[in-house]
Amino acid sequence: MKDTQQAYLKNIKYQEAGKFEDTRFEKIHNVIFSNSNIGSKTVALEIADLILRKQKEGKKCVLGLATGSSPIKVYEELVRMHKEEGLSFSNVITFNLDEYYPMDKSNIQSYFYFMHEHLFNHVDILPENVHIPNGTVKSNELHQYCIAYEKMIEDNGGIDLQLLGIGRTGHIGFNEPGSHFNSETRSITLDYITRADAASAFLGIDNVPKKAITMGIRTVRKAKRIILLAWGHNKSLVIKKTIEGEVSSKVPATYLQHHKNTTFVLDEEAASELTRINTPWLVGPCIWDDKLSSKAIIWLCQKTGKSILKLIDEDYNDNGMSSLLAEEGSSYDLNIKMFNKVQHTITGWPGGKPNADDTSRPERAIPTKKRVLIFSPHPDDDVISMGGTFDRLVTQGHEVHIAYQTSGNIAVSDYEALKFAEVSKEMSCKKDDTFISTLIEQIKSKKENVIDTIEVRKLKGLIRKRESLAATRYLGVPDKNVHFLNLPFYETGGIKKNPLGKEDIKIMCKIIEDIKPHQIYAAGDLADPHGTHRVSLNALFESLAILKSKSFMNNCWVWLYKGAWQEWEIHEIDMAVPMSPDQVLKKRKAIFFHQSQKDGVMFQGSDIREFWMRAEDRNTKTAEKYKELGLADYAAIEAFVRWHF
Incomplete structure (x- = not known):
């Protein structure tokens, strides 16, 4: 089956499972699911279908895989399919997008560790078929290593399906802003925002590596099929830029607009800034309920710089809201209704005001003491x-x-814990408080990326x-x-x-x-x-x-x-x-x-x-x-x- 035909069938599947609507604003096919669990299971199903189809044809299935929080549920579902439905990975060859540099495989923050913890340790993939950039390559050998990684992908026939996440800078893999359209596997310096987003995993930004090895934009674009996952409000702005904006190195994910078989799989939060979701009255006819009307009028105030009661008919008509105006009859009526609604949200009595009419208040007056x-x-x-x-x-x-x-x-740092432990020791009535001394030694001797002892965690x-x-x-x-x-x-x-x-x-x-x-x-x-x-x-x-x-x-x-x-x-x-x-x-x-x-x-x-x-x-x-x-x-x-x- 040709790639375009396969993509069409996949689009049909996604439309059945999620919410898809093509608009003049959008330049990349995308599907919106009510939550990330459903979206992840649908993606896992497509990957499983591809693996099974390749098995029937007697061919290997080459997957490009991503790390981070976005694909975790996809991997969980694939593991479930393997254990409960017999899905075999014996014909699967994988190439991971990236790895921190320098980074030892045994480090719990490494992508090598991540992939084995979430997928490879739980399925029957052959170890020799797993390829993850090596974060321990010597710096003077790194350039040649990247060339060899690229060659391995090519020798295996290229990537059949590439799974991607997206960073808030618009990076895919670790292709940060400024990455070239034709870039290939290479080392790269990480953007501050990328490092800040990873800080929680490393217990502070100072511990996040400043460099990484990543597949390039060209490497990713050569994949026959690309699926990009994005969950949550914090991805909504970059998703809008990527899907609706102009192609630019400032937002590397926009390069995917030139790929003919890409689908963005989103939850409602990640899709919330798309024009058809955020301001659907700019796209076409709307069914105006109270929720959408409120959103539109507040948006109109912010766009025009006017207060609610100063909006006029012309403001509504000039901004795609003429149908709302027609339903209500006049801007005056709309404005009064909206002003009262917003005003009634304000209360100095969050537990309800005693002995007051609570008809228009957000909380009940009774019971008086809650x-x-x-x-x-x-x-x-x-x-x-x-x-x-x-x-x-x-x-x-x-x-x-x-x-x-x-x-x-x-969230308590070691130096903060040490401070309290040392105070406790000085305050202790015992001349030789072995427990506190041991606690202090555990904190002082703790190695990087090692989980605290139970005693230290209790102290924190x-x-x-x-x-x-x-x-x-x-x-x-x-x-x-x-x-x-x-x-x-x-x-x-x-x-x-x-x-x-x-x-x-x-x-x-x-x-x-x-x-x-x-x-x-x-x-x-x-x-x-x-x-x-x-x-x-x-x-x-x-x-x-x-x-x-x-x-x-x-x-x-x-x-x-x-x-x-x-x-x-x-x-x-x-x-x-x-x-x-x-x-x-x-x-x-x-x-x-x-x-x-x-x-x-x-x-x-x-x-x-x-x-x-x-x-x-x-x-x-x-x-x-x-x-x-x-x-x-x-x-x-x-x-x-x-x-x-």
Whole structure:
């Protein structure tokens, strides 16, 4: 079967499984799935079909493979197919895209380690058929090694199917901005953003290698079939640039626009900035519901620089929204309706205002005093993300409980742990405290990329615990209302976590049943499908699914907040809690109690500012957006979305 015919059939399959729509804006075929699990299984099915077809033809199947978080679920599904359905990899030859340089194979951060952990150790592929760039090649031999790697691909007939992820710089493999259209396998210097994105895996950006070996753009483009995976909001902007933008070395993934058999497989978050998703009224006719109307009017305000009540008919007509205007009758009616909707999200009473008409308020007035359960994935997300609302709930007399879902121990640096251990030794009444001395020695002698001992992890967990208690006491919460769940999925000692298990859900269900909350607050960050915030949210969702038949759940509302990096869009917000300048300062002080997470925190991402700075900036900008829409002028605003279960 010719490649173009095969691609057509694959497109049909993806259209059946996902959401595909061709528009004049898009230059690369893409399919959108409701979540990364479904998308990954569909991709795994295509790979399996290719392997089986090649087996029937008596041919080898050459796969180009990627690393990172994006393909993990694809590999999990392929392993499942091998174990449960007998899918054999005996005819498969693989070539990996890249490897850090220098990097030893035994290093847990190496892509050699990654591929064997996630795929090769669990299937029947022949070891001699596995090819991963060697990160230990001597520097004076590296150029010739890259030429040989390229030749091996060619000698095996080229790559039948190339799996790709995409970095926020638009890199594929490690082809960073500036990479040439005809580049081949070579060494390359990594972009700062690429290194920052990898920092969490290396426990800090200083530990991330500055160079790598990568297949080139030309190498990738020679593949007969290319599938690029992208999951989460943090990939949405680069996906838009790649699919809709001009071909440019500044965004190397745009070179794929010239490949005739490429599909981008996306989840809804990664696709959220595409024109047909983000602003569908610019593409064609829309079915206007309340959600889309709200999004469009807020967008129109931002585009025109006008407040809601200043929009006129011409603004709607000139920006693809004439059909919305026709449905409502006039801009005046539309504007009033939208202004009232946004205004009604604002409340200084996040637990509901006593003895008040709550018809147009985001929260119920009854019961007057609510039991509130705030879930915090890490031991500082509560104050970073909703410290002002937290303070309001306490001062307004609600029974506030905090549940820290994980210990957060791996985010404590060794030098921070050493400081506490040495203080403990000096304070110890024992002349020879063997336990603490051993602890200090374990920290001092720890080698790079080695998982902490259980004792050191316990110390780091205690540091986070005591910092949390200092912050909650400062905000007026009694210690008995502070709960440290230490969910087992997190307690691996390394970056890679275990899947959610029965014990995790059991712990979550118990705390909810014990407290019987009227309100639950939880982190709604969905950017990383494998991140701790996402897993912690899934733990809540699974628990609520189990408990929803309980009578107390009939009176329980769930509010989602976002973390230090993002905020809800204005049209998404169901409750906006304004903060005075004094409350902004109080929130800052609460964050300061988490001293181990200040001054060069390990999991900082690409934003070098401290968490309190990010939080204040985010809250201030949300308030500014409300002001620009013509509403009241506040110092800062924390935002929440209600989740209906």
